Amino acid sequence: MERKIMAILAIVSLSLCLVFPIVHFLGKINAAGYKSGFLLASAAWFIFATLWIIRPKNRIKDK
Numbered sequence: 001m002e003r004k005i006m007a008i009l010a011i012v013s014l015s016l017c018l019v020f021p022i023v024h025f026l027g028k029i030n031a032a033g034y035k036s037g038f039l040l041a042s043a044a045w046f047i048f049a050t051l052w053i054i055r056p057k058n059r060i061k062d063k
Contacts, residue, residue, distance in 0.1 A: 006052035013044035 017038060024034035 003055045010048035013041050016041035
């Protein structure tokens with residue numbers, strides 16, 4: 001379950017990394033907002049993607 005949460009958060013933060021440049025290009029946010037948002041989304045992606053990949057998969061053990 002925790003692995004799925006990390007995967008969802010990693011994908012959301014990666015999509016935010018794609019949304020911020022588009023929103024800035026459309027003129028909805030200024031350069032400072034773009035830089036701050038992109039920085040936070042990038043850091044979140046690196047953190048959550050790393051946590052997602054290092055978590056072991058839940059495997060059913062044979063008894």
